[in-house]
Structures are given as structure tokens and as C-alpha cells.
Amino acid sequence: MAASLTAFAAAASADTLFGAMEKAYVTNPTLNAARAGQRATDELVPQALSGWRPTVGVGGEVEALISTQRAVVPEADELVDAVINDEAVSGNLAIELTQPLFNGFRTVEGTKAAEARVDAGRQSLLETEQQVLFNVVQAYMDVYAFRQIVVLRKQDVAALEEQVRASNERFAVGEITRTDVAQSEARLAESKSALVDSQTNLARAVAKYIQTVGNEPGKLVYPKVVNLPKSMQMALDAAGEINPRLLAQAFVEVAANSDIGVARSGLLPSAGLLAGGQVSDPDFTEDQNENASAVFGASFSIPLYEAGLVYSQVREAKQRASQSRIQVIEIARDVRRAVVESWNAYVGLGEIIKNTRTQVSAAQLALTGVQQEYAAGTRTTLDVLDAQRELVFSQVLQVTAEKNRVVAGYQLLAAIGHLTAPRVGLKVPEYNPEENYQRVRNKWIGTSVETVE
Template sequence: MTRLTTKKVLAPVLALALAVSTPITAWSETLADTLVSAYRNSGLLEQNRALLRAADEDVAVTVSQLRPIIGWSADVTRGFGRNRTQGNGSVSIDSTDASFGLTAQLLLYDFGRTRLQVEAAKETVLSTRESLRSIEQQVLLRAVAAFMNVRRNSQFVSLRQNNLRLLRQELQAARDRFEVGEVTRTDVSQAEAALALAQSGLASAQGNLTRAIEEFVSAVGREPGNLQAPGSLPNLSGDVNAAKAVAVRAHPDIHSAQHDVAAADLTADAAAAATRPRIGLNARAGVEEEWGGSDYVRSGSVGVEISGPIYQGGQLTALRRQAIARRDATRGALHLARLQVQQDVGNAYADLRAARASREASQEAVRAATVAFRGVREEAQLGARTTLDVLDAEQDLLDARTNLISAEIDVYVAAYAILAAMGQLTAKDLNLAVQTYDPAAYYNLVKTAPVDISPQGQQLDRVLRALGKE
């Protein structure tokens, strides 16, 4: 009878364990492709762009208060009744009166309150633009993480599949050797147990890959292609303090908080001006005529009105104190934003250092596990090692390979997290091949509060119709 040797069975083990992962789809996709799709398909970006346009309109609404307000009114009144007089009986006094009037109001002076409100609205627009930039960073960082996690889990699945194929061969070899009396039933049972655990591990890895793909679809807006290995890491400075200084200067959360403080200062000044008089110009023109008669009245008036509060139950002073308190709150928020940004940079660099150290350790672990596996395999050929020893060595190599894959992915995620923490993870900073959104374009159309019939208003209508079709 031919005897089966351990060498014949275990020779392909190393090659199978180090096999390259299988692509999940046919077409090739780079990290840049993923980021472009995330930028184009993000509903979160669309939502916040709409919020920015709403903030732009706040400027137009406030500007309109500095312009003439013209209105009209018309009414037709039917009067009826009878007038009884001594000697003449009763006389009908039915009549129909019609009137039409125009009114106009113009703010002349309010101690700068409305202009302060206009400037505050402009600061709010600038703050909202920075918030949009911050959201853009979140969207792109999420896409990076989704890309990397699909790659991570697809490679995990490939490793598990290779391991499962190997264990099936080992189980068959153990059964064959048992038949010829080289091993005991215990060796066969150990191989069967290892195979069952490998099947469980593969099922878990496939479930994790499915979840990673679902996250990719949610973050990017489509199914992933054959995700290619990312290129070189972003060019990062090793100086954490320098990176923190850049973040404090450039991060959109800092800029947004600074504009919020400016808006709150202006709002507090406007609240103080609300207690002062208001000077306005009023004009009216109208005509009244009895229906069917020849009499009519034409009238008009022009006047300057000065008005101001005397006592409103303490409302104005409460509003002023409230505005001051909110201003102080925004100043505190700016301080917290600065601390948070610095902490985020420090944490991101710590994550990168840990990921790099883990990668180096995992590379050494793979090297050592490979050497150990080869040694155990050779010793098993000489009968100095059992089947369990070979299975354990193989599992150690699988774990080392898994940890290396995960560490390499973590390095890339941490590097892009540093860019986000510094405020440099935008489509413009990354030079993505995409038409970037211009946050000032809509503002430039509405900042003068154009009416519908003006050329600018008609251009706005076309813009809104185009936005509605997207």
C-alpha cells in the first residue's frame, strides 16, 4: 500500500495562505474615483447647500428693509338704508362707494440698526459656507473609510477562502493517513474541528464584507468596483505642533465659529439700537368715488414720521441682554472649537503612529509566522510534530496576515483623518476631477434682493428651476 507523506500534503500550504485577494467586480476603481462619486452623489452636501442658499436669502430679506415699501389697496363698499324726514316721508340712502389707494414707506434713519442686521446676516452666510466645507470633509473622510473597509474585508474573505481550501486538503490527508495507520482518530477530529472553525470564520468575514459594501453604497452612492490599492500616502508633516497651528488657521470649524462671533457682536449692537427712535418717510395717494355719481375725491399725503418705544414691558432690554448672552456663548464656542481642532489633530497623529507601529509589528509577525510554519511543517514530516501543531502554526500565519492587512488599511485611514483634522480634506485640496460647488455664485445673485421681473430675478428663476431638476 502506498503511504501518504506529510510533505506532499503541506507543500501548497504557504502559497495558498499568501494568495492575492479576488476582485469583487470587473471594473477598476481608484480611491480618487470613489471620492469623486461621493462628492457628486452626497445628499448631505445637497442638504447643506440648500441651507446655505437659505442663509443667502436672509441677506436679501434684511436688505429689503432699507428700500421703499410700496403697497396698494382697493375696496368697494355698498351702503343701504332709508332716511325718514317729517313731511317728506322716507328717502332711500343706498350708495356704492369705490376707493383705490397707494402707500409708500421708506426708512430714513434708525441709528444703524438695520444695517447692523444686514452685516450680521452676511457673517452668518460666511459661517454657513464654512459649515458646508466642514460637511464636505466629513463626506470625503467617510468615503475614504468606506473604500478602505471594503478592501480590508474583501482581503479577509479571500484569506479565509484560501484557508478553508487548505484545511479541506489537510482533513482529507488526515483521513487518508488514518486509513493507513499513520495517525489516530484524534488527528482527524482536530482537522475536522479546524475546518468547522474556518467555515465559521469565512461566514463572519463574508457578513462583514456585505456590511462594508452597504456602508460604501451609503457613503458613495453606488456599488464599489474592483478597488485598487491606494497610491502613496498624503504628504504629511511629522511636526504635530505645526499641524495644529495649520488647523487653527485653516479648519472650517474655526472659521465658522469666528463668523458666528462676528454675527453675534453685530446682533447685540442691533439689539441696543432697537431702543432708539426710527425716522421714516410715508406717502399716500388715493381716489374715492360714488358708483354711478359724478362726485369723487382725490387725495394724497407725504410726511416724515418719527417713532420710538417708551415702554414695552421690558421686552427690548431683555432682547438686548439675550443678544449679549448669545454673543458670549459664541465666544465660548470659538474657544471650544479651537481646543477640539487641536485635540483632533493630536488624536489623528497618535492614530497614525499607532497604525504604523502596528504595521511594522505585523510585518515582523508575518515573517516570523512564515518561518515557524515552515519549521513545523518540516518537523511534521519527520514525525516530530502532530497535525495539531501544523494547524496551530497555520492559524498563527493566518492571524498575522490578517493583522497586517488591517494595519495597512488603518495607516491610510489615519493619514486622511489627519488631513480632515487640519481642514485640508476637500475636493479642491485633493485636486479631484469634479466640478466643485461655488458657494458665492447664488449669493451674488440674491445679495441685492432682486425682484422677479428684473433680469437678475429671471436669472434666479432659471437657477432654481435647474436646481429643482437635479
């Protein structure tokens, strides 16, 4: 009972893969920076909508004029020189309001383009979320696997140290030659080098884990892959519908098509209303001199020839739209490739794990038999060393295959578009980019923002 309680306590305090992903979902700086970037992208829509709104401006000026002149003036029946100083202060204040009515559909098309770019940004944010969560999976499984490999390498070193000790004893009584001892020592040195290499890989994996998750890994447990599709065709169908990278490029294509209309608006007429008022006073010292005026009117302009600039901009926009359309096809093919590769890797690694388990069991049995035959004098030292090497090789191969299968499973989820917090089932408050978008879409005034912390 005591052993069972100890094991239960250890499992309860272990770091799970979901726990690591949940922490990264909330605190990972790469993901939070992408969320902040999406909030900046949200501002494209109110900027485009500003084309419908009036603009109001106030301007004014104050001028002081001081002049001095010499003149001859009569005084007491005499003409004398005199200095005459003249001072005047004037000013005016004007207010102007303009209201666009039509600008060649620039605002309409610009708003469509901005909304499409916001949608594309949301899909890119999902792609970043998937990449961060997948990085967590990779880091988690690397630490888990290299910890096991380090243990296997240490066991190998201990076994070979025992083999060297036994070889020296048998050499001392003349049962084997110095060559046998040298073979044991060489294999021990090789095993120690492999141990150092594994420890280095483990340290690198721990550093990556801390970078991605934000804390040192505790006791890790082997995870399961959740919500995998039942067939590769189902995976391909789902990826074609929800893969965020593919959807992001589709929205980029929509924005590029709207950009054509934005460029073409330079060839169309524009019209608007204007209103204004002005108050001026040429001399503040005289109350009677104040003047006031008001103006109301409409304006329009029709471009006739813009030196070929707008025509070139329209052609450029069409080429950009064509490029975006082709890139949708390119990304769709790349997504399909990623799904097929991940699916086959996951299925293939399942078979490899079965084979490595058989290989480990057989290698363990073979090592035991060779050691018994070595003790009976029918096997050489090199036979024992080779059997030991084969066992460790198969054990490392099994650990690596088990790690790679989990990674391949989550890579398949990412290729489909399912490696997101709600689809995986993470117990965290889901980040909703729609909230900030609705806050700023119709905001007419104000500079205050809610930033991502």
C-alpha cells in the first residue's frame, strides 16, 4: 500500500503534456506577441472606415505690426522732425468641415480589403498558436526521451565497467589475453562518450523546454495523442476546410482582389460636401473692424489623365491578386503533403515500436545467453561486448520511436488544423480576437487601448 501511495503521489505531481501546453498558451511570449500584432491588424478596419467620416479642422493666426517712420510735422508755426510709431494687432480664426460623398469606391473596397486582412491575421494567429503548442510537444518529448536515454547510457557504462573488471580478473589468471581487456576498455570509453552526448542533448532539450513553457520540467509522463482522425482521407478533408495557413492565404487573396478596386478608384470621380466659417479682425483695438463669414458648398473632381501612374497601379494590383491566387494552390498542395507525411509517419512508427519491443526482448535474451556461454568459455569477450551494444542500441531505438510517434501524432493534428486549445481540450480561458475587433471597429475617437500583457 505504501508503494502504491508513493507512485500515486509521484504521478499526481508530474508535469503532463497538457499542463505544459496550457501554461505556454497563456504565457508564451511568441504567442502573446502574435496576439498583440493581431490587435494592431484590427485597426486596419476603422482606418478604412474613416473614409466615410467627416474631417474637422480649426486654424487661426495672430499678427502684430509695429512700424516706425520719421516725418516733418508743423508745430508752433515751425516745421520740426518727429518720429511716428504705429502699432496694429490683427488675427483670424477659421473652422472647416468636409464630408466625402463618393471617392471612386475607394472606401468600400478598402474596407473589404481590411476586413479580409483581419480574417487572414486571425488564421495566422491560429497557425502561431499551433506552432507554439507543437514546440511544447517537441520539447516535452525530447526531455522525456533523453532522460530515458541517459539512464540507459548510465546502465551501459555500469555494465561495461563490470565487464572491464571481470576481464582484468580473467586476464590475471590467464584465461583471456590483453586484447580482450583492451576491447572491453575501448567499448567502455565509447559508452562514456555516448553518455556525455546524451547528457548534452538532454541539457539542450531542457533549455528548449524552459524557453517554450517557461519553467524547468518536473517529472514527465508519457502522453497520449488525442482526437486523431480515423483515416488519412478524413484528415485530408478536414485540412482542406480548416487548416489556418490555407485559410489565411485565401483571405489574402480576397484582400488582393479588393486592392484592385482601391487602385481603380483613382480613375473615378470623387465628390464631397464642405462647410466652414471664419472670423477676422484687422485691428483688435477697434471693435468695429471685426468681420465674420461662412461658406457651404459641394466639390467634385474628375481625373482625366494621371501620367499613367494609376493605370500602372491597377495592373500591379491585378498581378498581386494573381500571385495570391496561385499561392493558395501552392499552400493547399503543401498542406496535403504535410498531412500525408504525418499520417504515414504516425502509422509507420506504430509498427516500428512493435518491432523495437521485439528487438529489445530478443537482444536482452541474447545478451543473457552470450554471458552464460562466455562464462562457460564458448564465447569471446567481443561477443559479450557486441551483445551489450546491440541491447543498448535497440533500447535507445525503442525510446526514440516512442518519442517520434507522439511528435508525429501532434504534427498530424497541426497539419490538419486541430492543434488548437479548444480542439485539443486545454483547460484555459480561450483567447478570442473578436473582442478587441468589436471594441475598435466603430470607434470614432480616443487613443486608449487594451494591450496584451
